[in-house]
Amino acid sequence: MIVSVVAAVRRECAAIESFLDSVAAQDVAGVEWEVIVADGMSDDGTRGILDRRAGEWPRLTVIDNPRLIAATGLNAAIRQARGDVIVRMDAHTEYAPDYLRQCLAVLERTGAENVGGPAQTRANGSVQRAMAAAFHSPFASGGAKFHNPEYEGPVDTVPYGCWRRTTLEQVGLFDETLAHNQDDELNLRIIRSGGRVWQSPRIRSWYRPRGTLRALLAQQFRYGFWKVAVIRKHGRAGSWRPFAPAAAVFVGLCLALLAPFAEWALITLGVSAGAWLIAGVVSSVAAARRHGWDLLPLLPPVFAIYQLAYGAGFLMGTAADAARPRATPGHLFR
DSSP states (O other), X not given: OEEEEEEEESSOTTTHHHHHHHHHTOOOTTOXXXXXXXXXXXXXXXXXXXXXXXXXXXTEEEEXXXXXXXXXXXXXXXXXXXXXXXXXXXTXXXXXXXXXXXXXXXXXXXXXXEEEOOOEEOOOHHHHHHHHHXXXXXXXXXXXXXXXXXXXXXXXXXXXXXXXXXXXXXXXXXXXXXXXOHHHHHHHXXXXXXXXXXXXXXXXXEEOOOSSHHHHHHHXXXXXXXXXXXXXXXXXXXXXXXXXXXXXXXXXXXXXXXXXXXXXXXXXXXXXXXXXXXHHHHHHHHHHHHHOGGGTXXXXXXXHIIXXXXXXXXXXXXXXXXXXXXXXXXXXXX
């Protein structure tokens, strides 16, 4: 068996060395494996580091990703890969030394079409720690199982992924029309074809959150915006969770517009905002109790960004989708 690790990066000068070190430290004795990194024409020094490391480490191959987005880079790497098993990795994440070995073991033990670990976090500084604390709270995640580091079993999606090549040949590669949310879409395709996506806490990795509130806002807006494209393609969502923040933002906007003309709208808006604030304060206290009381002042705005930015992105994506032609380029999905 050959295992191919694939990654798509762009302008990751600050993270690429530690990422490659984490990959090189994988304990997979007795297994033939390779690493293929697709670089999105980085101009910040990332490509120089990749080329230098490829010269030092024959296992590493670097290829170009001129279309820049992750899906095109990952697909190019997969097409060049020799592996019977494909494992995706991400440059913003640290991996346990047995990450690859556990992926292979869980893939074999469960027979699932895609396996991965829970979305765990490692953070530096108060802002990142607050983001990590909110990330693991049901108030921000809606109770998604992949946010639970102890859960094992079937899930809607997992971070990154590990597939048999035959699975990707059957369901298709990443959708290159999606700039974001391509992981969710591929997992939804697997599930709709009768396959299983499986999470195991034995597969351990740690994602590093964004460094600023502004970066978090942009990230969550993009996730919400591109989720609409996934739903449009399949005519359904993998769960109800994307609709909750969008509905809250939509109802809030409608009530705010009606409030100057209708007393009931003003009262309803006030009650709704008060209920959200109470839920936010309770969730912030619970998260601060678990992750550190010094985070309490930061948690309410972080929760607000997680929910409102995602909801606003989803609404903007819906509006943009309504203005698009209905034809779907299905040939791009395989």
